[in-house]
Amino acid sequence: MSSPTTRGEVLVEARRVVKAFPGIWEHLILDHVDFDVRAGEVHALLGENGAGKTVLANILSGFYTLSEGEIRVRGRPVKIKSPIDAIRYGIGMVHQEFTLVPSLTVAENIALSIRRRNIFSYPVKEVATRVRELSKRYGLRVDPDMLISHMSLGEQQRVEILKVLFWEPNVLILDEPTSVLTLEEANELFKILRRMADEGKGIVFITHRIEEIMRVADRVTVLRLGKKVGTLSVAEATREQLLCMMIGEFEPFRAERKPPRIGEPVLEIRDLYVYGDDGREAVRGVSFTTHAGEIFGIAGVAGNGQSELVEAITGLRKAVRGRIIILGQDATNKSPREVAEMGVRHIPEERRRVGVAEAMCVAENMMLRDYNVAPFSKRGVLDLRLIGEHSKALIERFKILAPDIWNTEVRILSGGNIQRLILARELWRAPKLVIAFHPTYGLDLKAVSHTHDLFMQLREKGSSILLVSEDLEEILTLSDRIGVMYDGRLVGVVESEKATTEVIGRMMAGM
Ligand SMILES: Nc1ncnc2c1ncn2[C@@H]1O[C@H](COP(=O)(O)OP(=O)(O)OP(=O)(O)O)[C@@H](O)[C@H]1O
């Protein structure tokens, strides 16, 4: 599609780029930002939740237009008015939220995305051939005939990357690609990124993890509240320096764990069987019990039944056999509302689709759990003043960046700020049982630290927490006991003192 690049050539450049959302935000979302990507490099973009990383990426890839400033592609000023324009200029982006259709195969999904772009259509068979070619070239292991619903998140992400590589872009932008990946999957991704860079592409890599930047990036640009703080060569930067550029002074919370004060059983799972979307057993005979004052972690590679287990507990999916008991009451196959009424709060895996109502405002979203109970509702009448005050207090406490509570639709919030809103709504008063699916997904360092702190406080207050995460480090930091899921079964439960990365890692691999 475009001529070969030379190493070090500036492929795309943002000059003094301004993005304003007039009437919504008083400040500029991007305030005269300079940024460039060169052939052969991985350029990381770092910054707190709401810093403007995704907006900048969306401008470069045609999803947003800029308010002021200039974009140059290989030295030439251009106007990128749409994602199709961006593709034409050799720029492709992999978004954080996946958009694959679960009931279709890889090749069908890619063919569909080509059709949707409306440039030309492509027979599925040819797509499959090309997928094989591309996956060989970049070491992206993907079977074009596999159904998406059979794939782990890591595999699905490879499909999303292939979907963009199809257009042979010179510049590939990835928005927080590692947040849902296991360590191994992330390592594999880094190799692929490196390979693409070595081939002469420019890679933009958005992440919250400084460690990952040190490992894979050549340069890093730090944004803070819409302003560029600086661009550094990673070889010359230190972790402390990057941390400081990102958030200024910061004392991380060290999850200091007092010995648990284990109380009564809260969640009892007895010989549970649950089907997956494909009609096969996803959860196969799982049994365990969590207690008040305890964090029970569930580790496992994505796609080993964790999602279906959580959905069954929270009423989103039917159990076909076995029992779910919450505080002594039968909670098997109850509706999500009935489960919530039993004192269960849920931080879901899919924050945009399940966690919020995107078209509703911040205050409405904040009240999804509590609008129909006193003191917010009395004899069926909502106390809007109280609801407003409550929402504002939570926004402050959880440091959510939102311009207004009544007029702001949640869809415009940054990913990390949506996650904060869900945490605030579900955890503001210590629930009896918390079902948390990678709760720190997409949060910046400071917010991760605050969230871990909050989990420890809830545990002290006697909440029972079921923590499901692919982030082994997080599981090891927080959990009192850790269960490992493999192939639909709970293959073992380990006390925290005996749990090391090696022990759990081996169990996760089915050994
Ligand atoms: N369509 C929009 N309308 C109004 N404001 C928006 C829109 N899109 C983004 N914003 C705002 O722009 C700011 C920057 O958002 P952006 O998504 O770029 O943050 P981010 O750096 O990617 O953060 P995160 O780490 O949470 O993903 C946020 O305050 C966000 O609410």
Ligand SMILES: [Mg+2]
């Ligand atoms: Mg973002």
